[in-house]
Amino acid sequence: MSEDYYNILSVSKTATQDEIKKAYRKLAIKWHPDKNKGDANAEEHFKKISEAYDILSDTTKRAKYDQFGHAAFQQGGGGGGFHSDPFDMFNSFFGGGGGNFDSFFTSDNRKRRRQTQGSDLKIDIEVKLSEIVDDVHRTIKFNRNGKCGSCNGTGETSSSTYKSCKQCGGRGAVYRRMGPMQMEQICPVCEGSGSELHGGCVQCSGKGVQSESVETRIKIPKGCHSGVKLRVSNYGNYAKGGEFGDLYAVIYVKKDEYFDRDGDHLVCEEHIDFYDMILGHTKTINSLYGKVNLKIPAGTQPESVLRINNYGLPNLRNGSTKGDMYVMIKPKFPKNISLEQKSILDLYRKTK
Numbered sequence: 001m002s003e004d005y006y007n008i009l010s011v012s013k014t015a016t017q018d019e020i021k022k023a024y025r026k027l028a029i030k031w032h033p034d035k036n037k038g039d040a041n042a043e044e045h046f047k048k049i050s051e052a053y054d055i056l057s058d059t060t061k062r063a064k065y066d067q068f069g070h071a072a073f074q075q076g077g078g079g080g081g082f083h084s085d086p087f088d089m090f091n092s093f094f095g096g097g098g099g100n101f102d103s104f105f106t107s108d109n110r111k112r113r114r115q116t117q118g119s120d121l122k123i124d125i126e127v128k129l130s131e132i133v134d135d136v137h138r139t140i141k142f143n144r145n146g147k148c149g150s151c152n153g154t155g156e157t158s159s160s161t162y163k164s165c166k167q168c169g170g171r172g173a174v175y176r177r178m179g180p181m182q183m184e185q186i187c188p189v190c191e192g193s194g195s196e197l198h199g200g201c202v203q204c205s206g207k208g209v210q211s212e213s214v215e216t217r218i219k220i221p222k223g224c225h226s227g228v229k230l231r232v233s234n235y236g237n238y239a240k241g242g243e244f245g246d247l248y249a250v251i252y253v254k255k256d257e258y259f260d261r262d263g264d265h266l267v268c269e270e271h272i273d274f275y276d277m278i279l280g281h282t283k284t285i286n287s288l289y290g291k292v293n294l295k296i297p298a299g300t301q302p303e304s305v306l307r308i309n310n311y312g313l314p315n316l317r318n319g320s321t322k323g324d325m326y327v328m329i330k331p332k333f334p335k336n337i338s339l340e341q342k343s344i345l346d347l348y349r350k351t352k
Contacts, residue, residue: 002070003048005051005052005055005056005065006052006056008048008049008051008052009023009024009027009049009052009053009056010023010027011023011056013066015056017057017059020053020056020057021057024049024052024053024057027049028046028049028050028053028090031045031046031049032046032090033046046086047086049086050086050090051086055073061073116239116241116242116243117239117242117243117244117245118145118236118237118238118239118242118243118244118245119236119237119239119245120236120237120245120246120247120248121142121144121235121236121237121245121246121247121248122247122248122249122250123140123142123247123248123249123250124249124250124252125138125140125218125220125249125250125251125252126252126253126254127220127224127251127252127253127254128253128254128256129253129254129255129256129259129261129288129313130256130288132220132222132223132224132253132313132314133222133288133289133313133314134222134314135219135220135221135222136219136220136222136224137217137218137219137220138217138218138220139215139216139217139218140215140216140217140218140249141213141214141215142213142214142247143211143212143213143214144211144212144214144235144236144237144238145209145210145211145212145237145238146209146210146211146212146214146238147208147209147210147238147244148201148203148204148207148208148209148210149203149210150201150202150203150204151200151201151203151204151208153208153209153238153240153241153242154201154208154240154241155197155200155201155204155206155207155208155240155241156197156200156201156206157199157200157201157202159199160197160198160199160200160201160206161197161198161199162195162196162197162198163195163196163198164194164195164196165187165189165190165193165194165195165196166189166196167187167188167189167190168187168189168190168194170194170195171187171194172186172187172190172192172193172194173185173186173187173192174186174187174188191240207240208238208239208240208241209237209238209239209240214235216232216235216247218230218232218249220249220251221316221319222313222314222316222319223264223313223314223315223316223319224251224253224316225251225253225316226251226252226253227250227251227252228250228251228316229248229249229250229251230248230249230250230251231246231247231248231249232246232247232248232249233246234246235247258286259288261313262323262326263323264312264313264314264315264321264322264323265312265313265323265324265325265326266287266288266311266312266313266323266324266325266326267325267326267328268325268326268327268328269327269328269329269330270283270285270294270327270328270329270330271330271331271332272296272300272329272330272331272332273331273332274331274332274333276296277296277299277300277301277302277329277331278298278299279298280296280297280298280299280300281296282294282295282296283296285327287308287311287325288311288313289311292308292311292325294306294308294327296329300329301329302329302330302331303328303329303330304328304329305326305327305328305329306326306327306329307324307325307326307327308324308325308326308327309324310322310324311324311325312324312325
């Protein structure tokens with residue numbers, strides 16, 4: 001059972017918003033990870049405090065919590081729940097970490113939270129409908145920010161030194177005033193480290209990355225739909241001193257001239273001689289798997305839809321099952337007929 005938010009902040013259920021703020025201020029300072037380095041319990045308690053404050057400081061969320069408890073913010077509860085970064089909440093509450101809190105909100109914390117994974121890349125791949133009846137393989141080539149081979153992605157050399165960043169004064173962050181609020185942003189010069197590199201790698205100008213051309217082979221599963229994203233791990237951009245991001249291949253299935261797609265089913269039109277519709281016939285037609293026989297019952301009417309089982313597309317999640325193929329019958333009439341054919345039709349009309 002989840003711990004009661006009021007107990008976490010040590011306030012009563014009738015506490016005012018000012019009392020809740022004061023309780024959060026006191027506890028957040030006490031349990032902040034930078035004042036309790038290496039204490040996993042302190043960091044976990046700090047997160048609980050932040051979650052409790054996020055709910056109880058919002059009058060709408062608090063009302064739902066008072067009525068339904070934690071169930072109001074579970075999946076399907078519609079309450080919104082807690083999705084904030086507890087450190088961002090702390091910064092916002094204390095105006096960006098200024099004043100008396102600089103002593104424990106240090107650049108070490110910013111380094112810990114700094115993004116160390118490179119950005120992701122996206123590439124579009126187009127396939128034909130006829131191709132996805134089976135797995136498709138594509139070899140793709142693209143450019144990305146790769147790891148500098150000269151410095152192994154660090155941007156440093158044996159003679160490199162670091163000095164305090166002039167832009168942010170070594171804090172790792174800059175502050176921007178927005179009306180009554182002060183917003184914290186990662187320093188664009190030192191990227192949150194608080195220091196600037198001097199005498200960096202000549203090959204990459206100290207950035208740790210170099211543009212490179214990459215080639216990889218991607219498997220597109222049978223039955224794939226347009227919009228499906230396939231992730232190729234570690235094929236995105238490299239971040240200095242960190243890791244590679246991922247590559248996302250977005251699949252687009254090209255519209256077919258003959259078949260329309262309806263989920264795993266295929267829909268097409270077939271023009272049939274009118275006399276075959278009247279008398280019945282078996283006709284060989286095209287499918288994505290080659291030729292297939294279509295049985296046309298006698299007396300088939302225009303716009304009738306005939307089904308051929310298991311001649312649709314493979315299911316993306318279960319490739320051993322397939323959809324069906326639906327054929328809409330369109331009558332085909334001759335533009336010109338012989339005298340003999342005309343006389344036969346006249347005879348049929350007279351016998352009705």
